[in-house]
Amino acid sequence: MKALIDRLKCTVCGxxxxxxxxxxxxxxxxxxxxxxxxxxxGMCVDTCEFGAISLPEVGTGPAADLASYSGVWVYAEWRDGTVHKVSHELLSAGRKLADKRGVGLAAVLLGSRLTEELSSELMAYGADEVYVVDRPELARFSDEAYANSLVRLVREKKPEILLAGATSMGRSFIPRVAAMLETGLTADCTELDISDEGLxxxxxxxxxxxxxxxxxxxNKRPQMAxxxxxxxxxxxxxxxxxxIIAPVLPDECFQSRIEVLEVIPEKDQTAKLxxxxxxxxxGxxxxxxxxxxxxxxxxxxxxxxxxASRGAVxxxxxxxxxxxGQTGRTVAPTLYMAVGVAGAIQHxxxxxxxxxxxxxxxxxxxxIFDVATYGVVADLFEFIPAFSRKIRAERGEV
Ligand SMILES: Cc1cc2nc3c(=O)[nH]c(=O)nc-3n(C[C@H](O)[C@H](O)[C@H](O)COP(=O)(O)OP(=O)(O)OC[C@H]3O[C@@H](n4cnc5c(N)ncnc54)[C@H](O)[C@@H]3O)c2cc1C
Incomplete structure (x- = not known):
């Protein structure tokens, strides 16, 4: 879809x-x-003084049953028997949204041999309910089986909001979930809030x-981010x-056209960034x-x-x-040192x-000094070696 131009009104003013x-x-x-x-x-629409530009109708208007959707859900990711930290973070954010809205917060766990400890951990981060779908077919991540299961649950229980981590898993199957549910999805949000109307x-x-x-x-539910x-x-x-709620889903939810033959752990330690x-x-x-x-x-x-900055990459x-940065990783360490980095907004x-x-x-x-806690105005080739020497000396290593 794109902006529409009424040729009868357009004066080609430019x-x-x-x-x-x-x-x-x-x-x-x-x-x-x-x-x-x-x-x-819509910037062109606002600017055209001849009213020659309009936007096409997006969607088909509000779905009839918006009010029947209630509650905030978080897709709870886990790996190797441990809840992924992003699930803690999303539950904490989801809890605030649910409290503001006066509704419940639920987590959804999909997998095989899911322990009670996993569910308890999700509750410790604010979940009122944990939907656990435990099936051998879900032992390894599969776009199709995971999306089918989540979609089935959403259609049955109708949460108004569904949040997931923008991890490689989330990026892989959550857009499919949104497409199957014919709703919108905003990727990589940096802030979430809720309006008085529940938007x-x-x-x-x-x-x-x-x-x-x-x-x-x-116009659509759930609202996905x-x-x-x-x-x-x-x-x-x-x-x-x-x-804990253990819904029974039909077998067809777990079918997948993809067979995972082997999972090879990432060797590159930089993934630990x-x-x-x-x-x-x-930089x-x-x-x-x-x-x-x-x-x-x-x-x-x-x-x-x-x-590294994108400049160095x-x-x-x-x-x-x-x-x-924006097209790299989002990080939040205790200490971040930016050396020879300009501090562009995308970084x-x-x-x-x-x-x-x-x-x-x-x-x-x-x-970069606008966001720095401590700024060092210096030539890095002088400062960094001196800084390293000083740290080593303080530790008695030289
Ligand atoms: C859509 C889009 C997405 C992007 N995504 C990212 C992203 O994810 N991450 C990212 O980093 N950028 C991203 N960028 C690029 C970003 O806009 C900048 O171009 C980039 O961050 C610049 O990298 P830099 O700071 O290393 O380089 P520069 O802008 O070249 O800055 C180098 C800095 O080093 C300093 N310097 C030079 N010599 C010394 C010295 N001897 N001692 C001390 N300081 C010195 C200079 O004063 C300067 O401030 C994106 C851009 C776009 C358009």
């Missing part, structure tokens, strides 16, 4: 071409055309991170009680790949991980799996949740 943020409008001497790049943002306010960066957009889903790990804060509620307590990140200021050894050295001193100095959205941010940059006006 104003809309200038305001379109995604360059989807081209105006010639005789006509204005809208390309498939149109995002239906989920789903905030996420848009237009390359230059604006924060708050997206709503007024994914959130990256470490974006929300986990809050344990020891003593919170809940109950999101788990690290200390991250030392190098384009590092100048060449060999200089990443300076960053590695400091990271090692703190038992931390090495991060684009130069080919380090693998993309190290990238922090900052991926690390601003860190507890302490130390920035080292020779430019005192670098934007």
């Amino acid at each position: 104003v809309c071409e200038g305001v379109c943020p995604v360059s989807a409008i081209s105006v010639s001497e005789t006509s204005a055309e809208v390309s498939d790049d149109c995002t239906l943002c 989920l306010l789903q905030t996420r960066p848009a237009f390359g991170g230059n604006v924060m957009a708050t997206i709503i889903c007024p 994914t959130v990256r790990p470490k974006v929300m804060k986990p809050e344990r509620r020891d003593g919170h009680k809940g109950r 999101t788990e690290a307590d200390v991250i030392v990140t190098g 384009r200021g590092i100048r060449k790949p060999e200089n990443f050894s300076l960053i590695e050295d400091v990271a090692q001193l703190f038992g931390g991980a090495v991060g 684009e130069e080919g100095w380090i693998a993309p799996s190290h990238q922090v 900052v959205v991926g690390m601003q949740g860190s507890q302490v941010i130390v920035a080292v940059n020779k430019d005192p006006n670098a934007p």
Whole structure:
């Protein structure tokens, strides 16, 4: 779908071409055309003084039974017998939404040989109910079986909100769930809230991170959103009680056309970036790949991980799996050191949740200093070796 141009009203003045943020409008001497790049943002509609542009009707109007949906659900991800931290974070966020709305909070566990401890842990993070679907066919993750099971449960129980982690698993099957339920999904939200009318306010960066957009889903249910790990804060509620529900789903839910032959654990330790307590990140200021050894050295001193800006990744100095930011990983370590990183908004959205941010940059006006807890205006090639020496000396290692 794209913006519609009424040719009878259009004067080919060209104003809309200038305001379109995604360059989807081209105006010639005789006509204005809208390309498939149109995002239906509506800026052209507001700008056209001749009323020649309109947006197509989105959807078919409110679903008749919106009021029959109630409750907040979190898809509870787990691996190797442990609840994924993102599930703690989402339950904590979901609890606040549910309390504001005056409804219950439920978690959904799909898998095989699911222990009671898993459910208890979900309750300790605020779940009033845990739906447990325990089937051998769910032992390994499968897009089809997981999506079918979750969709079946949603259709039966009708939650008004469904949240999931923007992990590789969530990214893989949650869009399928949204498509099967014919509802909207906002990926990678950085903030969630709820309006008085019960609309989920789903905030996420848009237009390359230059604006924060708050997206709503007024006409369909459930309202679905994914959130990256470490974006929300986990809050344990020891003593919170809940109950386990074990729904029986029909066999066809567990069928899949994909057979998983083997699961090979990721060898690349940089995948641990999101788990690290200390991250030392190098940017384009590092100048060449060999200089990443300076960053590695400091990271090692703190038992931390090495991060990188997209600038450094684009130069080919380090693998993309190290990238922090909007198109990389979102991290929130206790200590984040940004060395030779300018602090572009796309980088900052991926690390601003860190507890302490130390920035080292020779430019005192670098934007990274706006988010830094401690700023060091210095040449990194002088500062970093001296800093490492000082730490080693304090520890009596030299
Ligand atoms: C859609 C989109 C998504 C993006 N996603 C990401 C993302 O996920 N992550 C990300 O990082 N970027 C992302 N970017 C790119 C981002 O806009 C910046 O271009 C990038 O972060 C710049 O990397 P940098 O800070 O390392 O490089 P630069 O902007 O080149 O900055 C280098 C910094 O190093 C400093 N410096 C240079 N020499 C020294 C020295 N000797 N000592 C101390 N300081 C020194 C300079 O003063 C400068 O501030 C994205 C961009 C777009 C459009």
